[in-house]
Amino acid sequence: KNEVEQSPQNLTAQEGEFITINCSYSVGISALHWLQQHPGGGIVSLFMLSSGKKKHGRLIATINIQEKHSSLHITASHPRDSAVYICALRGYGNKLVFGAGTILRVKS
Amino acid sequence: DAGVTQSPTHLIKTRGQHVTLRCSPISGHKSVSWYQQVLGQGPQFIFQYYEKEERGRGNFPDRFSARQFPNYSSELNVNALLLGDSALYLCASSLAVEVGEAFFGQGTRLTVV
Numbered sequence: 001k002n003e004v005e006q007s008p009q010n011l012t013a014q015e016g017e018f019i020t021i022n023c024s025y026s027v028g029i030s031a032l033h034w035l036q037q038h039p040g041g042g043i044v045s046l047f048m049l050s051s052g053k054k055k056h057g058r059l060i061a062t063i064n065i066q067e068k069h070s071s072l073h074i075t076a077s078h079p080r081d082s083a084v085y086i087c088a089l090r091g092y093g094n095k096l097v098f099g100a101g102t103i104l105r106v107k108s
Numbered sequence: 109d110a111g112v113t114q115s116p117t118h119l120i121k122t123r124g125q126h127v128t129l130r131c132s133p134i135s136g137h138k139s140v141s142w143y144q145q146v147l148g149q150g151p152q153f154i155f156q157y158y159e160k161e162e163r164g165r166g167n168f169p170d171r172f173s174a175r176q177f178p179n180y181s182s183e184l185n186v187n188a189l190l191l192g193d194s195a196l197y198l199c200a201s202s203l204a205v206e207v208g209e210a211f212f213g214q215g216t217r218l219t220v221v
Contacts, residue, residue, distance in 0.1 A: 033209075033210070035212075040214070041145070041196045041198070041214060041215035041217065042212065042213075042214040042215065043151075043198060043200075043212035043215075044212070045209060045210060045211065045212070048209050086150055086151075088150075088151075095141065095153035095156060095164050095166065096141070096143075096151075096153060096200075096210065097153070098143075098150030098151045098152070099150050100148075100149055100150045101149075101150055
């Protein structure tokens with residue numbers, strides 16, 4: 001069983017829709033990252049969470065440590081949000097353990 | 109202020125050759141980590157270096173090695189390349205070993221033919 005599972009694997013939305021991407025994990029963590037990867041490979045760190053909720057613009061990330069679950073929400077989605085969204089765990093060592101990613105396509 | 113820079117951006121090698129990939133961390137960052145991302149999968153941890161010492165190693169064969177220089181830049185070396193080594197190699201820098209936020213480079217796309 002993978003330490004981190006993301007759902008859905010693929011998501012197509014219409015512009016303006018509210019989007020939720022989920023991440024469940026099975027190990028203890030010190031923090032959870034949400035990352036965005038555009039075609040060509042570059043990865044941008046969106047959030048790092050160890051508890052609660054964070055908001056940046058149209059993006060909101062939440063984490064429930066007891067349930068070992070995190071969600072990334074995008075409000076008023078836009079075609080430029082199309083990317084791969086990756087959940088990554090930071091354990092009590094230093095490496096990041098990545099989920100397989102959610103491919104998001106927002107159509108205009 | 110420059111972010112994490114990796115070179116080269118793309119590379120084509122033949123099976124059996126070796127390759128050296130380079131990473132310059134953000135100024136002031138002392139930790140560099142390397143990840144391999146095979147097409148369609150999430151990145152996998154290869155190495156972490158901090159203050160020129162290896163601080164973590166993932167489940168990769170000994171053909172993979174790395175080092176960190178006094179200026180905190182890093183090299184990833186892969187010997188005896190296999191077709192399966194074709195991947196995007198990502199470098200991430202962070203301030204210290206445990207401190208949270210990691211900043212990623214654009215990656216080096218290696219194709220082994």
